[in-house]
Amino acid sequence: MTILLYDLVGSDERRPFSPHCWKTAFALAHKDLSFETVPTRFTEIAGIQEGAAKSVPVIRDGDRVVRDSFAIALYLEEAYPDRPTLFAGEGGKAMARFVERWSQLTLHPFIGEAALMDIHGMLGPADQTYFRESREARFGKALEEVPAGREAKLEGFRTSLAPLRTLFWHQPFIGGDGPLFSDYIVAGALQWARVASPFPFLAPDDPVAEWFARCLDLHDGLGRSVPAAA
Template identity: 40%
Template sequence: MAITLYDLCGRDERLRFSPYCWRVRMALAHKGLGYETIAWRFQEKDALAFADYDKVPVLTDGDTVVTDSFEIMRYLDRAYPEAPVLGEGVSFQRVQFFKYFVERSVTPALFRIVAMDLLAAIHPDDRAYFRETREARFGASLETVHNPEQGRQQLKQALAPVRTQLQESLFLDGEAPSGADYLLFGSMMWAYTVSTEQLVEESDPVSAWFARMLEVHDGVAEKAITIRDL
């Protein structure tokens, strides 16, 4: 069966920056699964009508359609149980907790660092939509939300437990990356892809971890097009 991933793109179709799509891309690489991507933009809702969903990622695997990045990762574990990403039972509960931590503590800090860079990276036809929806979500203009120095301080504080863990192991999941690593990396890669802003200090263990994550799975992330290449 052919696997297809509907993947958010920016002003250049090669620029793929969604944190949730990056979770899935890393999970697919972890399992050694081949797949094709279909570039998708924010307002192309009709293209996802078959999935009864209005955002990406959407994954199709033959006749199976799966939406939501975390549910896609769960599906991949069930359909392709070799090299599990999330696990089951207690392991799953722990990685689900980490998912909530990333989404509610790390991602908002990153958004504050790169908000205006993200707007510039989006296709011009999508910028008004992006501004309207995100300003409604934050209750403030993007210019007000965008505060890189404050965002870095917020991120540094949020990543304190991650930093401690990475002082003891190469990856969050041990000697090799897995689900927790991909959840955090998705958000970090999102910011790295659209902005040249420094996210963490070079001496931070998180910086070394991110460099390692770029290289894993034959450098699938390192080879990705970023704003630096455009």
């Protein structure tokens, strides 16, 4: 039975943009599992599987409904042990938890702020209302004010990528010779930026950009199936 992935979209169903949903899509492809996406807008999340979740991603695999990208990856690893591994053992799981915290504390804040108005522009009217109300409450200011000064903060963001940049001097992926779920965690964050905003988060000659290009090429170019924002 084909797995269903509830995937966050805006007004254009062909442009899923959630970093967490992209993590899951990469993980499903890594496991060589057939899946279909269910385009889901912010205001439709509450209706997923009779209220099974408050956020996406969510997958339905037969009778099983699993939410949260990390929990989904753990489920896929356990349910399909004969497929390519996402973690390569308990050490890989521990590494992935560290990478997830690093990504959410280092990458997500700048990307989320810098791309905020671009994301708003991707949404339909109902979702724009929800997005404005929820984000203005979160940031404590008008939506338009949040990305202000992103150009001045860009150098600091790129500097924060130094742990990745120096890692890729030694190996092609975070997982070593090939990708693991840790790679998909970071690739999901950068795919969020790539799909949502034309802002140049990465310098073209950055080893991180070269690694990200390798990730976009994985699984028959799954990441490139959605063009970059123009």
